[in-house]
Amino acid sequence: MLDPHARAAAEEHLRELLKVFGHDIDREGLVDTPRRYVRFLEQFLVPEEFDFTSFSKENYDQMIVQRDVPFYSICEHHLVPFFGVGTIAYIPDRRIVGLSKLARCLRFHAAGLQNQERITMATASRLQEALEPKGVAVILQARHLCMEMRGIKAYGATTITSEVIGAFRDQNRTRGELLSLISQGQK
Numbered sequence: 001m002l003d004p005h006a007r008a009a010a011e012e013h014l015r016e017l018l019k020v021f022g023h024d025i026d027r028e029g030l031v032d033t034p035r036r037y038v039r040f041l042e043q044f045l046v047p048e049e050f051d052f053t054s055f056s057k058e059n060y061d062q063m064i065v066q067r068d069v070p071f072y073s074i075c076e077h078h079l080v081p082f083f084g085v086g087t088i089a090y091i092p093d094r095r096i097v098g099l100s101k102l103a104r105c106l107r108f109h110a111a112g113l114q115n116q117e118r119i120t121m122a123t124a125s126r127l128q129e130a131l132e133p134k135g136v137a138v139i140l141q142a143r144h145l146c147m148e149m150r151g152i153k154a155y156g157a158t159t160i161t162s163e164v165i166g167a168f169r170d171q172n173r174t175r176g177e178l179l180s181l182i183s184q185g186q187k
C-alpha cells in the first residue's frame with residue numbers, strides 16, 4: 001500500500017499527464033479518474049502473496065494438469081495490457097498442492113510490469129521450489145494489446161510460451177501425455 005503522500009503525488013502526476021493531452025481534468029467523468037487509476041495500480045502492481053497449501057499425495061503419482069487459467073498482465077514496454085490463458089502441470093513427488101494455488105501462482109507472477117517469458121519462467125520456478133515435484137510445465141497463450149491496438153496491429157495474434165522442467169523435459173512419453181491431456185475436449 002502507498003502512503004498518503006506517495007498516493008497524492010501519483011494522482012497529481014496523472015492529472016498532469018491528462019492535462020498535457022488537453023483534457024479538462026475537472027469535468028465530472030475525469031475528476032476521480034486519477035484516484036481510481038492509482039488505486040488500480042496499487043492493487044495490480046503489488047500482488048497479494050499466498051500460501052502454497054499442500055497435502056500428502058497419498059497414492060496419487062500421475063500428472064495434474066490445470067488448463068484455461070485466465071491471467072492479466074501489463075506489458076513493461078508499453079504499459080498496455082496483455083492477457084490470456086495458461087496451462088499449469090506437475091507430477092507430484094511427495095506433496096500435492098491445493099488446486100486454487102496453481103491459478104494463484106500464475107496470477108501472482110502475472111501481476112506487475114511484465115513480459116510473457118518472465119511470467120512463464122517465474123510460475124514454473126515457484127512451483128518447482130514449493131513442491132519439488134518430478135516435473136513442472138507452464139504454457140501460456142496470450143494476446144498483447146500493444147501488438148493489436150498499436151504498432152504492428154496484428155489483431156488476434158497469439159503468443160505461446162512454455163517452460164518445462166524435469167520429467168516433462170526429459171521424457172518424451174511424459175511430454176506426449178501432457179500434450180494429449182491438454183488437447184482433450186478442445187475445439
Ligand SMILES: Nc1nc2c(ncn2[C@@H]2O[C@H](COP(=O)(O)OP(=O)(O)OP(=O)(O)O)[C@@H](O)[C@H]2O)c(=O)[nH]1
Pocket residue numbers: 075076077114115116117144146147150151152
Ligand atoms: N519478448 C517479448 N517482447 C514483448 C512482450 N511484450 C511486448 N514485447 C515487445 O517489445 C518490443 C519493444 O520494441 P521497441 O522497438 O523498443 O518498441 P516499439 O517501437 O514500440 O515496437 P513496435 O511494437 O514494433 O512498434 C516490441 O517488439 C513488443 O512487441 C513480451 O511479453 N515478450
Ligand SMILES: [Zn+2]
Pocket residue numbers: 075076077078079080144146147
Ligand atoms: Zn508491449
